[in-house]
Amino acid sequence: MKAWTFDRYGSPDVLRLEDVPDPAPGPGEVLVDIRAAALNPYDWRILGSDPLVARVSLGLRRPRAGAILGADLTGEVVALGDGVTDLAVGDRVLGEVELGACAQRAVASADRLVVVPDGVTDIQAAAVPMAGQTAWKAVHAVGRVGAGDRVLVNGASGGVGTFAVQLAVAAGATVTGVCSGGNAELVRSLGAAAVVDYTVTDFTEERTAYDVLIDTKGTHPLRRFLRTLVPDGRLVLVGGGGGKLLGPATHVLLGVLANHLQRRTIGVVGWKPNAADLAAVIGLVADGAVSPVIDRVVPFADVPDALRYLRLGHARGKVVIEV
Ligand SMILES: NC(=O)c1ccc[n+]([C@@H]2O[C@H](COP(=O)([O-])OP(=O)(O)OC[C@H]3O[C@@H](n4cnc5c(N)ncnc54)[C@H](OP(=O)(O)O)[C@@H]3O)[C@@H](O)[C@H]2O)c1
Known part of the structure; x- marks a missing residue:
């Protein structure tokens, strides 16, 4: 072959x-x-x-x-x-x-x-498979997104982000997506109620308080992500950022430490494929709820x-x- x-x-x-x-x-x-x-x-x-x-x-x-x-x-x-x-x-x-x-x-x-x-x-x-399952874990297992939650997806137009936006919307959340202006229309078409163009606005400087922040890009230090959340909010780390040695694992290690130092929850999406998560996502694709x-x-x-x-x-x- x-x-x-x-x-x-x-x-x-x-x-x-x-x-x-x-x-x-x-x-x-x-x-x-x-x-x-x-x-x-x-x-x-x-x-x-x-x-x-x-x-x-x-x-x-x-x-x-x-x-x-x-x-x-x-x-x-x-x-x-x-x-x-x-x-x-x-x-x-x-x-x-x-x-x-x-x-x-x-x-x-x-x-x-x-x-x-x-x-x-x-x-x-x-x-x-990888992007859909990761988004599923981010939204459900780690983010515990429910109806009425305000959710921000950083990297909303990427492989994981496009699934995460749709899965959070399907769970009843009001979603804000972060991407560049050229992808704003795409992210809105996936169900996002609002879009932040990161080339113009830094979402960590805004006053909006989110229940869940799903980060796929590692664009900011953890403390900047945490301050966008309500006091019992959840920060979900998917990937991105970090240096040449550890990459995204840097945020993961800092997140584990920071969990003990403040009230908000920091959760990490690990790589652990399983058929149940995959079946859930492909089922939503078959039903037309996720594209x-x-x-x-x-x-x-x-x-x-x-x-x-x-x-x-x-x-x-x-x-x-x-x-
Ligand atoms: N934990 C796990 O098991 C797991 C599994 C899968 C992936 N990951 C990790 O998750 C990360 C994302 O994966 P992916 O497949 O979604 O990547 P991707 O498809 O390559 O992401 C591309 C998207 O990122 C957006 N982007 C670029 N710079 C940005 C910024 N500064 N702020 C916001 N958005 C920005 C781009 O939007 P614009 O073009 O509009 O800039 C583009 O649409 C990767 O680091 C990957 O390694 C982890």
Whole structure:
């Protein structure tokens, strides 16, 4: 099969399109014939070892042998490993792998996959796994957003933000989105009641008090985020910011410490894919309550360029690869 591999850390220039053997599913896994994959900041962070701590999972000097880019995928199950009973050959599924989605086939844990509902396209389904699940956790598990809450989403036009705005609106919240002026109309169309153009206004200087702030960008120190919240408000840290060594983990560590020093709650959205969250989001997509926002669909041959584009940090929703 064809796959976008890398054997050293670096820019998208280090990616190689190679012929590699099909992987074989182990116990609890399935082999998926991939139809579409989506890119996430996770991919350029892993590939570029940015921050350096990202090397811990893949190898300190070099990535582990046979590393293939990509986490989000949708496709057809073509083989089952031992013990898989919830999926069958021929099922159309979506889900997340740690590595391997930018390829013609990948092995995935069956418990991280969900069957794609009828009426949802491959491109829509591929856009959902990492960004959709992260937004779901941010809004529900960590943010505990409920009807009537005032919610601010920082980075509202990005992969996670476009889902977070829609999920918070679906939960009955009044949502303010932060993005540049060119994306204001998009964010309003997702249900945001108000938009703050960060190139003109610093939302942490405004008087509005939010119940929940979902931050996907790490644009401000934590104390500036906290002062936008009501006294029992919740700050939800998704990503962004930080230095070369720890990256977004810097905010996470500071947040854990700051939790003990003041009244507002600081919660962190961790990377832990699970089928229940994924099923909830794709169910809302099937019902029409949530629409994945697709910035662009690019051919398989253009994965490095698509990653360069995403790395610029201004994608409107998701960048999807047609495999
Ligand atoms: N915790 C987890 O499990 C998890 C999972 C997924 C992602 N993440 C992290 O979450 C972060 C966001 O991911 P993503 O997929 O949403 O990224 P993304 O799609 O690359 O974000 C792009 C968006 O960011 C907006 N943006 C850029 N600068 C901004 C600023 N100063 N203020 C507000 N918005 C700004 C851009 O809007 P404009 O073009 O209008 O500027 C653009 O629409 C990443 O750091 C990622 O690593 C964490």
